[in-house]
Amino acid sequence: MxxxxxxxxxxxxxxxxxxxxxxxxxxxxxxxxxxxxxxxxxxxxxxxxxxxxxxxxxxxxxxxxxxxxxxxxNHGLRAHGFGQTLHLRWPGGTLPDWxxxxxxxxxxxxxxxxxxxxxxxxxxxxxxxxxxxxxxxxxxxxxxxxxxxxxxxxxxxxxxxxxxxxxxxxxxxxxxxRDTVYAVAGRTYVDSDRSDDPWISSHLELRDERGEIVTGYGWVFPLGNGSVNLGAGTLATAKRPADVAIKPLMATYAASVRDDLALTGELRMPTSALLPxxxxxxxxxxxxxxxxxxxxxxxxxxxxxxxxxxxxxxxxxxxxxxxxxxxxxxxxxxxxxxxxxxxxxxxxxxxxxxxxxxxxxxxxxxxxxxxxxxxxxxxxxxxxxxxxxxxxxxxxxxxxxxxxxxxxxxxxxx
Ligand SMILES: Cc1cc2nc3c(=O)[nH]c(=O)nc-3n(C[C@H](O)[C@H](O)[C@H](O)COP(=O)(O)OP(=O)(O)OC[C@H]3O[C@@H](n4cnc5c(N)ncnc54)[C@H](O)[C@@H]3O)c2cc1C
Missing domain, CATH: 3.50.50.60 (FAD/NAD(P)-binding domain)
Incomplete structure (x- = not known):
């Protein structure tokens, strides 16, 4: 040495x-x-x-x-779910408003x-x-x-x-x-015609392939370069481990927002990780x-x-x-x-x-x-x-x- x-x-x-x-x-x-x-x-x-x-x-x-x-x-979050869409601006205050x-x-x-x-x-x-x-x-x-x-x-x-x-x-x-809540989350990149969208999107009614609600949310974050970061995350604890496969969940989620968010390509580079x-x-x-x-x-x-x-x-x-x-x-x-x-x-x-x-x-x-x-x-x-x-x-x-x-x-x- x-x-x-x-x-x-x-x-x-x-x-x-x-x-x-x-x-x-x-x-x-x-x-x-x-x-x-x-x-x-x-x-x-x-x-x-x-x-x-x-x-x-x-x-x-x-x-x-x-x-x-x-x-x-971006100006804030466009929250989707349960039949509603809300545009929620970043609050500003002592933090930046973008x-x-x-x-x-x-x-x-x-x-x-x-x-x-x-x-x-x-x-x-x-x-x-x-x-x-x-x-x-x-x-x-x-x-x-x-x-x-x-x-x-x-x-x-x-x-x-x-x-x-x-x-x-x-x-x-x-x-x-791990008895305290942690996350299991994944992300992928997709080409989109709305890559310059000035709002990030979050879907609070996230459903798996069987149509069941998953505890978590899906997101689409425009990157301004012709693509978006699309991902999904779910919460878990040692007692209640996440019984959801993240990559199929992302595919189901992407299919559900494909038209709305003008996704044009395949899901690229899907990966997932735990998050303390x-x-x-x-x-x-x-x-x-x-x-x-x-x-x-x-x-x-x-x-x-x-x-x-x-x-x-x-x-x-x-x-x-x-x-x-x-x-x-x-x-x-x-x-x-x-x-x-x-x-x-x-x-x-x-x-x-x-x-x-x-x-x-x-x-x-x-x-x-x-x-x-x-x-x-x-x-x-x-x-x-x-x-x-x-x-x-x-x-x-x-x-x-x-x-x-x-x-x-x-x-x-x-
Ligand atoms: C799917 C997913 C989505 C997320 N989305 C967001 C988001 O949109 N916004 C947000 O704010 N946060 C998000 N997060 C959380 C965010 O990614 C992390 O909180 C952030 O990366 C923490 O930064 P860090 O510097 O602590 O660790 P990291 O970014 O993980 O950096 C750790 C570094 O340490 C290096 N390293 C590891 N082991 C060794 C070693 N033995 N020797 C030398 N180097 C080593 C690694 O190579 C790495 O470069 C997300 C996390 C996940 C999993």
Whole structure:
């Protein structure tokens, strides 16, 4: 083993949105940063590619607003289901009032380049396979490159941004609690004559091949490049595993929206993945290491979006590292809980409720008959509420979050 690998202050493993954002911000703060990924970029990632206003806000902070606007801009969500169609604008408030969608192959490559331009050193094609400890500190990470060669990169601090399964996080004791609601979701690309549609579409009445309602939703996100990202996701827990095959579900869904959304081609590149949500993991940090993004289950339980939390979490973690916080063991989960604990707690409680078989067929039609209810639902489901929002809907959401977290047997990130 080669022990003379480059030393770095901050070592970031995983160059998805969470890792690249962390690396961009630590490098901008003047910290020597190395960003390593197992894949060779550009690489694909199974995702809906949707960027809600929360993600847009973070991408604006990174200086990418013009780049995004050159792709596609949407005004909000067109919600379909139970005989209704509603146009629900993004609420604005303290967040941007627009959304976008960019294929992850392109978005992640651009974010990684942004980290490099910010001063980080990026290495790809090297998989983290182990850590070397020095007491309770991570001293180095062991990487395996092409051809099986191994080397160590020694670091002062380690950021683990290695996604859903977080193999490196597991080595450090990360535990994912599948008794809390999680998602099984898939996506595919389809050519469409409505690729410039200024609304994203979501179908809340998702039916399988037998015509049964599935707990989840289908989406069509226009990419502005002649195609759309079409996908479907369903919720599950260890007690109620998803008994639905995602690829056939996507095919059934695509057939049902083909005319409406002017789909013109075959379904391309269908893939699916599991999604831990709502901070349902323990051991998100140790003395000099921290988990961020999907590795820390920073995904909204009500809509499955996590790009925004990856980007935002990366910035928050970089701030903590920049402050020189000596011990991350309690500081990082406390910061995550402060920002997301309440909203993730109430969201996963509601998602658990939706899993009750009668809830969606009975309450869905009532909700879809009311513009007001659905506007509120969009705001709450998308967690489009910040601490600075003072309006009544924001206060109700925060109140419900506080009550929910107080009743949690295992709060988010605990
Ligand atoms: C079907 C589906 C649809 C979704 N739709 C949306 C959506 O529309 N909008 C949204 O906001 N979110 C969506 N999400 C969630 C979103 O994809 C994730 O939350 C987001 O990718 C999290 O980013 P990340 O940086 O934490 O992890 P990732 O993007 O998964 O990045 C992790 C990186 O770590 C690397 N890595 C893994 N293991 C190692 C290792 N051992 N060594 C080195 N590198 C390693 C991987 O190669 C990868 O590049 C969706 C998810 C799914 C499954």
């Amino acid at each position: 080669n022990q003379s690998g480059p030393d770095t202050d901050v070592l970031v493993v995983g160059a998805g949105p969470a890792g690249s954002a962390t690396a961009a911000w630590t490098a901008r703060a003047g910290l020597q940063t190395t960003l390593v990924d197992a894949a060779v970029f550009p690489r694909d990632k199974t995702c809906g590619d949707g960027l809600t206003p929360r993600a847009i806000g973070e991408l604006e902070r990174l200086g990418l607003a013009d780049w995004l606007r050159a792709h596609t801009v 959304g976008s969608a960019v294929a992850r192959t392109e978005l992640d490559d651009h974010l990684r380049t942004t980290a490099v331009k910010s001063g980080a050193t990026a290495v790809d094609g090297e998989r983290a396979v182990d850590v070397r400890m020095d007491g309770d500190r991570v001293a180095a990470v062991v990487f395996k490159g092409e051809g099986g060669t191994t080397r160590e990169i020694a670091c002062n601090r380690l950021v683990v941004a290695d996604g859903v399964r977080s193999p490196l996080g597991k080595k450090l004791g990360r535990e994912w609690h 949500m709502g901070g349902a993991v323990s051991h998100v940090a140790g003395r000099n290491w921290a988990l961020v993004g999907d590795a820390a289950a920073c995904v909204n339980p009500l809509n499955g979006e996590g790009i925004d939390y990856g980007l935002e979490g990366g910035r928050l973690l970089a701030d903590l590292l920049g402050d020189g916080t000596a011990d991350l063991t309690d500081a990082w989960p406390a910061l995550l809980a402060q920002h997301y604990g309440e909203s993730f707690s109430i969201a996963r409680r509601l998602a658990g409720l939706v899993l009750t078989p009668w809830v969606l067929p009975r309450l869905g039609p009532i909700g879809m008959r009311s513009d007001l209810l659905m506007t509120l639902a969009l705001r709450w489901m998308g967690n489009l509420v910040t601490d600075d929002d003072r309006d009544r809907a924001a206060r109700v959401w925060r109140f419900a979050g506080r009550r929910s977290v107080a009743r949690d047997a295992r709060p988010p990130f605990a």
